[in-house]
Amino acid sequence: MGSKTLFKWSKQITSSQVGKLIKAEKDLQKALIIFDSATAEYTNGFRHDHSTFGLMIRRLVSANQFRSAEALLDRMKEEKCSVTEDIFLSVCRGYARVHRPLDSVRVFEKMEEYQCKPTDKSYITIFGILVEENQLKVAFRFYKYMRKAGIPASVVSLNILIKALCKNSSSMAAALQIFREMPDHGCTPDSYTYGTLINGLCKLGKIGEAKELFRDMGTKGCLPSVVTYTCLIRGLCQSNNLEEAVELFEEMKCKGINPNVLTYSSLMDGFCKGGRSSQAMELLDSMVSKRHLPNMITYSTLLHGLCEEGKLREALEILDRMKLQGLKPDAGHYGKIITCSCNVSKFHEAANFLDEMVLGGISPNRITWSLHVRIHNAVVQGMCNSGNLTQAFQLYLSMRTRGFSIDEGTFDTLVKCICKKGDLHKAYRIVDEMVLDGCIPDYGIWNAVVEGFWDRTKVREPAELLQAELMGEIGDEQYG
Template identity: 25%
Template sequence: MAALRKGGRRQGCFLRRFCSISAPKENDAELVSRVVLQHHNPFHATESSLQLDGITLTPTLLFETLLRLKNHSKIALSLFHYAKTLPNPPLSHASYTLLIDTMAKVRQFDVAWQLIVEMDQRRLSPTPATFLTLIRRLVSAGLTRQAVRAFHDIDAFSQTKTSPDDFSFLLDTLCKYGHVRLAVEVFNKNKHTFAPTVKIYTVLIYGWCKLGKVKMAQTFLKEMIERGIEPNVVTYNVLLNGVCRKVSLHPENRFERTIRNAEEVFDQMRSSGIEPDVTSFSILLHVYSRAHKPQLVLDKLSLMKEKGICPNVVMYTSVIKCLASSGMLEDAERLLDEMVRDGVSPCAATYNCFFKEFRGRKDAESALRMFKRMKEDGLCAPSSHTYVILIRMFLKLDMIRIVKEIWEDMKDTGVGPDLDLYTVLIHGLCERQNWREACHYFVEMIENGFLPLKGTFETLYRGLIQADMLRTWRRLKKKLDEESITFGSEFQHYQLKPYRR
């Protein structure tokens, strides 16, 4: 420990030379976050912060460092507590909001609320944006009533009153996570406070379409027009999306009926004086893709180009997905080259179309070749979903060395790991009965501040018992007991009782 602190002091002396400046450079925060991560001791919460003793943390430097620690909630919170102990705490509204989001992401909502109260006490009045950050995380966790109450608490804490845009955000978040009936209930109760707008109606129409209730969406469109609120191209595109994307396209007559309903929406748009845009055509193109009609897709793409409509990345991705899923991988790769030549940069979802097909074919060589191309082209970075697909694939193929290389690459790019990636990796290792590796990543996940899913916990529990690794289980249980203090009441639903024969 003494050697560690001595090394920390040496790094501290080096860091002090640049951390005291008023406008820290980007790499300053990178170096500070690296020091904090390298010296993190899960059994001594302040160990990493002690390495920064004497370093001048400015508000900007603290924010940039917390940004780099967004996937390490425990360490981020420890650093923030350390910052509060300094003579002139470098706390800012931005840092509080970022940390609130970081803690809410791992469902430590009690801590998030404490930070909001603390902001108010420090006269850093929380803004509606601060609450909306928390509201989004509450809704994603299924705590919808708490989210609505939090929205109504904004005016009590914030000097800035809630606006129709803030209300629209609440409804939009509820609808995105499928809580449309509650969104309509909240909308009806607050009609007199927040006057209905085209944006609010579009959000509700989107919500019903997301649930596949197109008739309800059309009812709201009719109500909107009767109120004298003119729908725009976004409103019609949302309805068109609901007509096209939430229906079964097989057998053939259903595909034809969907196309006919889509044309009716197109006619309604034109009769309202609104011309379909590139998104409108993209939705229709997606229908052909879902119906696995590669020739129709290619014909439609050519027709759009002839009319002067430039395909965007969504359109190209939809076509590539259709070609790849139809087994036309060479044509899909040619189209990928074509879109790059046309100046349209592919996104991670574009490459994921290839990775999914390679996973289905168990073609490890082609998947690695495409991943290498993706990295070398540098047109877009792999997403969290990209890594999930690849890790699942190579776990199935029992290529653990490749899995570890991809995992390290993911950490280097800063994409993760997040809860989903840890869950996929641990479950995959459990299926291979690689219990020691599974335990290693399980503990790492907890130390990084992620609360394991109940299914992950139980899968590992059963596996260790069946493998007669009771000693390992007891060590894990001890670790969980220690961490339960950090996770608080959200940890109490887990089965922590020791196994009895």
């Protein structure tokens, strides 16, 4: 790496000066040049300490340059610069952020090699990372290792353990048992403990037990937080106890606990699933008036509910609000709008949204392929039935070009509509492509083609013979 500086150093370089320059420099590579040049260009004896090393390591970790960050850890060891616990944990948390929890464990295990003895904070951090990333088997082994290492039980560590146990229905009873035994370890359950258990019970559909635990909070003098209320409101909505959810929502506001975006979205989801999307829209307006910005979950919930009720105009309003907020609709959002448009016979609008998807760069992938196939087939059939045959045929050609499979119903509708228009060559082409795709034309399709030829005087007799021959073949298949 080059050592040429982008500025003039003072005669006496200090860690504070180097730190300020690294923080001020937005470009990471230039920040590295500053870091290196502090020791490379001047022979004033300046050496990096844990503060400048730590700052540079955190910059590298934030840019996911983990190899370089760990190289600086090695350099600290070589230069006999003490590596603090917080520096190690910044690397561990960085790996957790990109869902590499086992690398977090690996870095943790290196701490003592660098003469850095991990404290309770490090053990609990790694334990929390493993649980958060669903590495539960490793997490439980690590918890046993913690206890053998003499790390005492605390509210924080027991809360993490309870969270891990709440992730599976088979271990929910164990989570409740640990909760009941917490006072024996000198630990008093807090709102996080209750919230974790209530959330776990709600996910299992055990709403009665969740409500009982919620009431228990009040008797123990533990005030429920917005997270606790939200967990129970979501659980009540998912179990179709919508009125209770609304009552709880009003209760939390009366107690001065402000709902957050997730609270509003959970209740909106309940309204939408209960066929009450109008109330969900009112709740959206209330949410915005409280200066809570809707997120993708909020908009997806509303779109689904409105489209299920056939409220296309309101659904389009939500789609526009998403775009104005800078959120990009995905294939699922467009799929709901297109399906709703087809359900209310707005096939031209549905076709326009298909074009908008393409222009917006929303291409099918492994997950959304079947959705793209389904909505394209629906639009082709809808446009045929509504008399827009030219556009339907163009979309059909586009589907073949893009490799989308054509439903038998789409082939059937296209052939019959085209035959009625008298374009028999085009109909024959589609039947031919149908056979190439492995679909066998049924009696209705062959009959439509034959009837198309029927009125043509010169082919009347051959058509009659073809029809008789086809009828004979169908009869042989059925009775032979």
